[in-house]
Amino acid sequence: MSELTHPISVTASQTLESQYTSGVYPKRDLTIVRGKGVKVWDEAGREYFDCVAGIAVAVLGHANPIIVDALTKQAETLITCPGIFHNDKRAQLLEKLVAITPTNLTRGYLSNSGAEAVEAALKFARLATGRTQVISTMRGFHGRTMGALSLTGNPKYQKPFKPLVPDTQQVPYNKLEKLEAAMSSQTAAVVLEVIQGEGGVRPADQTYIDAVRALCDEHGALLIIDEIQTGFGRTGKLFACEHYNLQPDILCLAKALGGGLPIGATMISEAVAEKLHPGAHGTTYGGNPLVSAVSLAVINAILDQDLAAHAAEMGAHAHQRINDANLDVVREVRGKGLIIGIELKQKVYPTLVALQQMGVLCVPAGVTTLRLVPPLVISKDELDRVLDLVIQVLRS
Ligand SMILES: Cc1ncc(COP(=O)(O)O)c(C=O)c1O
Structure with a gap:
């Protein structure tokens, strides 16, 4: 490996990353090197209020001592431990998640990202129902892995990767008729965000959510709610479901759950858990002690404060x-x-730059909406x- 012989200037580090990165991210003209609380700094020492926060991730702000302490302590104790063994921190995190999520969700599967939480939900829905059809919503965002992408209602993201997972389709959000027409005895699950995040910060109506819950029950389909962006206090309740008095069959969580460390969780009802078997799913890092310990500390801080x-x-x-x-x-x-x-009457990009x-x-959240998280x-x-x-x- 070659050694750096000079300090990296703003331009040099951007050139370096641009040279070696895959190129899949549209990059802004900014190199962030440090954070504290709600602020981050660039290489030239300029400070910024961070209303991105890792995209709704850094709920406790940057360099929070609660996270630093939990991370340091656990790193000195045990970092990794696969799911085939029990672990104290993972057990405590699962107990806490079951305690704070809607009461019918009694078990959880831990992974490493939002998309993974959704992938698990998809597999669990197939196992629990023996069906394959999954309906999600236009403008919904559920991630970019092949299963999650198949649910993400944005043609721009889906088109280059077709064919996607079969038996998936999107219907208009917050409108019942098309969903009603699409559902049948073959429907395994309906997947949606109660407040669409990436799709423009759009809260669903109470009547729509009530009707979707009733439709799922009528057809024996599962209701999978994606609270990857809205979970853990962001919307003014611990979970956005609480605004709607909603009990989903599966709840997907990530982002804020780790306070900045990578984690995903798929919370499930007892009825879903009964249909799972050892070997049905898994991932090397899911529920590792390091991230579990931090996640526990983050949840406790959200509750305590x-x-x-x-x-x-x-x-x-x-x-x-x-x-x-x-x-x-x-x-x-x-x-x-x-x-x-904040939806503008014009494209949002120039406002972001300004x-x-x-x-x-x-x-941004869509082409015209400015999003602050x-x-x-x-x-x-x-x-x-x-x-x-x-x-x-x-x-x-
Ligand atoms: C609602 C929602 N679901 C799923 C995802 C995917 O999460 P990740 O980027 O961790 O895979 C996101 C990410 O923005 C999201 O906002």
Whole structure:
């Protein structure tokens, strides 16, 4: 391996990554090298409010001592232990997940990412029902592995990889008729987000969610809810399902669950678990002690600090301020808690660039929606500073 003989400048590190990366990520003109709380810094020492947070991942902010302590302590104790053995930290994490997720979910499978949580849900639905048809929604996002991609309702992502998993289809979101027409005695599962994240920060209606639950029961199909982006306090409740008083048969979790470390979880009802058998699924790193210990610490911090209530309060404040600003360019403000979608009457990309120049990092959700998913620990003062800058940029 060659040695670096000079410090990497901003340009040099971007050139280096561009030279060796696969090229599948559209890159921004920014190299992030450090983070603390809700802020990150680039190589030139410029600071940014991080309303990306690893894309709704860093709920406790960056370099949080709770995470650093749990990580350090567990790294010195035991990092890896495959699923064929029992492990204390994995056991405690599963117990905690069962305790905090909807009451009918009594068991969980641990993996390493959101897409993997969805892949497991797909396999479990086939085993539990003996059926193959899976229906998801347009604009829904469930990941990019072949199974998850087959459910992700975005033709741009799906088209180059066809044929996808057979017997999968997408129907319009938040509208019942097409779903009703598509469902039959062959339907294994319906998969959806109760608030679509990537698809534009779109909360579903209560009547729609109630009707989908009833349709699944009527047809003997499972309802798989993807809370990979909305879980763990982001929407102002611990899980977005709670806004709808909804009990899914399978719940997919990831992102915030690890506070920045890679983890996925597929929570299942007893009826689903009864149909699984040893060897049905698995992954080398799933539920490893290191990530399990951190995940436990993250969940405990979310509960101890009541970050769900804080997210609800901050979200309401943000909606109020953006609406009160009466910005000509804004079509609508959507979301719950600290998943904030600002739909513009124009493409969002120039706004993202302008905000980055002003020291605020955001992500798009679709072509015209600006999405803010800051760490849940953001203070009111920090949020107000972010909102000042967002309003300033949207007004200019
Ligand atoms: C709702 C939802 N499901 C699934 C995924 C896929 O998760 P991952 O990127 O960890 O595979 C994402 C990622 O953005 C997501 O927002």
